[in-house]
Amino acid sequence: MRRIVFRKSSGFKRVRPRQVLPAFTLVELLVVIAIIGILISLLLPAVQAAREAARRMQCTNNIKQIVLGVHNFENVNNAMPMGMYSAPDATIGGSKPAAIDEGLGFLAMLLPYMEQSPLYEQAKIGETWKNWEQAYKNADSAGKLAMKGVFSQYYDANSTFMPGGDTVVSSFRCPSSTLPDRAPATFALHGAGTCPVEAMTVGYATSDYKGCGGSEGPEMDGNGKDNGVLAKNAESNGAVRFSQITDGLSNTLMIGESSYVPGGNTATSSLGCYPTWIGGQYNDEQIRITGETASVINLGPYKKTWWVDNGAGKNAVNNDNAYSEHPGGANFGLCDGSVRFLSENISQSTYNRLHGRNDGKPLGSF
Amino acid sequence: MTKIKTIVPLLLLAGWLPMTGCGDSHPFPLAQAEGTVLCDGNPVAFATVYFVPVEEGKSAIVGKSGQATTKQDGTFRISTYQPGDGAVIARHTVRVGTSLSTDPSCPAELSPMKVVQTVDVIKGKNLFTINVPKRNSRKKPVIEEN
Numbered sequence: 057m058r059r060i061v062f063r064k065s066s067g068f069k070r071v072r073p074r075q076v077l078p079a080f081t082l083v084e085l086l087v088v089i090a091i092i093g094i095l096i097s098l099l100l101p102a103v104q105a106a107r108e109a110a111r112r113m114q115c116t117n118n119i120k121q122i123v124l125g126v127h128n129f130e131n132v133n134n135a136m137p138m139g140m141y142s143a144p145d146a147t148i149g150g151s152k153p154a155a156i157d158e159g160l161g162f163l164a165m166l167l168p169y170m171e172q173s174p175l176y177e178q179a180k181i182g183e184t185w186k187n188w189e190q191a192y193k194n195a196d197s198a199g200k201l202a203m204k205g206v207f208s209q210y211y212d213a214n215s216t217f218m219p220g221g222d223t224v225v226s227s228f229r230c231p232s233s234t235l236p237d238r239a240p241a242t243f244a245l246h247g248a249g250t251c252p253v254e255a256m257t258v259g260y261a262t263s264d265y266k267g268c269g270g271s272e273g274p275e276m277d278g279n280g281k282d283n284g285v286l287a288k289n290a291e292s293n294g295a296v297r298f299s300q301i302t303d304g305l306s307n308t309l310m311i312g313e314s315s316y317v318p319g320g321n322t323a324t325s326s327l328g329c330y331p332t333w334i335g336g337q338y339n340d341e342q343i344r345i346t347g348e349t350a351s352v353i354n355l356g357p358y359k360k361t362w363w364v365d366n367g368a369g370k371n372a373v374n375n376d377n378a379y380s381e382h383p384g385g386a387n388f389g390l391c392d393g394s395v396r397f398l399s400e401n402i403s404q405s406t407y408n409r410l411h412g413r414n415d416g417k418p419l420g421s422f
Numbered sequence: 423m424t425k426i427k428t429i430v431p432l433l434l435l436a437g438w439l440p441m442t443g444c445g446d447s448h449p450f451p452l453a454q455a456e457g458t459v460l461c462d463g464n465p466v467a468f469a470t471v472y473f474v475p476v477e478e479g480k481s482a483i484v485g486k487s488g489q490a491t492t493k494q495d496g497t498f499r500i501s502t503y504q505p506g507d508g509a510v511i512a513r514h515t516v517r518v519g520t521s522l523s524t525d526p527s528c529p530a531e532l533s534p535m536k537v538v539q540t541v542d543v544i545k546g547k548n549l550f551t552i553n554v555p556k557r558n559s560r561k562k563p564v565i566e567e568n
Binding site: 272273274348349350352356357358373399400401402403404405406407419420421422 | 450470472474475476477479480481482483484485486487488489491501502503504505507515517519534535536537
């Protein structure tokens with residue numbers, strides 16, 4: 057403490073003392089620290105939320121790019137791509153063709169329309185499909201039933217994945233996703249086993265976005281699964297044109313987020329594989345989602361296990377679900393080019409009807 | 423001393439603020455929903471049960487669907503957001519999906535695509551008996567394709 061200094065002013069008689077305080081007291085210091093503490097405590101949780109918001113926004117942008125790619129594709133080809141380029145016949149003489157659930161995916165076909173032409177050429181996407189389609193057309197009924205899918209054929213001949221299939225395309229990955237970049241060499245679903253032909257899918261780069269392949273259930277009054285826009289060939293009867301989307305482009309879903317490893321809906325049906333942009337290998341769940349009773353957004357309460365074990369076996373309660381790591385819902389691209397975040401609390405009637413392209417039923421506000 | 427008295431509430435505030443925003447992320451109240459699935463009086467074992475909230479007003483945001491699988495004695499307990507948390511308080515349509523049971527006493531007509539019953543889940547404990555129809559013996563069982 058300095059001494060109190062008295063100054064004399066020349067013209068006045070009165071003398072005023074002035075006190076000078078050059079330092080903070082301890083109490084003031086504590087107050088400042090408390091205020092800084094409050095500000096930081098406000099900021100920290102906000103930073104975490106802002107990071108997730110930023111990732112969600114990037115995911116929104118990815119979906120927007122894919123939807124624009126589909127629109128570019130439609131401009132050139134007068135139709136949308138098929139969800140899966142697989143066998144066109146659902147049944148031949150009462151039997152299912154072997155290649156019904158196996159084929160190139162719509163994301164692979166969109167590569168040239170998303171500035172990824174070199175990858176499209178490297179993987180020989182268009183050529184592979186043309187050759188396969190021609191061979192299928194030329195085959196007789198027995199040959200069509202027995203003919204293997206694109207990936208099985210390639211794997212049988214080369215014992216590896218298609219060249220370029222391991223290229224990670226950043227537009228096909230959601231930044232919040234926890235899937236690995238490529239299907240790992242060995243993997244097992246929780247208590248369920250492995251992919252039907254595990255080795256065949258290993259090495260392909262994963263994707264977090266799938267096509268919306270229609271819906272099924274009491275909300276749809278018997279309309280089958282073929283009323284989506286990006287279904288497999290046999291489901292949609294070939295490529296869908298915009299004129300066939302009679303519900304309107306803004307009332308129909310096109311792309312959905314689905315970054316999980318899907319499983320079949322009973323323990324005996326085909327088990328899951330990693331979703332890959334190049335297509336589905338014996339598994340249409342790798343490239344498309346649907347709207348139905350078992351396909352709630354972000355999976356049901358047992359999401360971390362996919363299966364519920366009741367003693368008799370593993371009962372999967374989910375099927376063809378949209379799934380994201382964003383809390384409370386998932387991002388969807390609609391056919392009109394808009395991208396919306398749908399809540400997991402959306403009613404099944406509205407969600408399923410959004411999947412359908414020609415159901416003609418009203419939607420609730422969502 | 424007066425300054426210290428002002429600091430104490432400030433410090434309490436600093437401790438409380440980081441905890442704001444960490445409450446329930448879903449606004450839908452839940453209630454326990456349990457019951458038994460019966461077919462002709464026999465329990466339907468190892469089947470999947472779905473409780474789907476019905477959209478009644480203008481809003482399509484009605485709450486997530488609940489799921490459960492039945493035990494050997496046909497009993498089930500619905501979960502929605504977390505295992506064992508119950509069902510959203512609302513009117514639900516009930517669907518019963520495929521069963522892993524091979525019990526021949528009542529071959530039930532099971533499909534997640536068919537509404538078996540409509541129930542109201544109310545506040546408190548709910549106990550339901552879900553009766554599923556017997557399958558027409560002449561009809562071949564439909565294998566659902568996923």
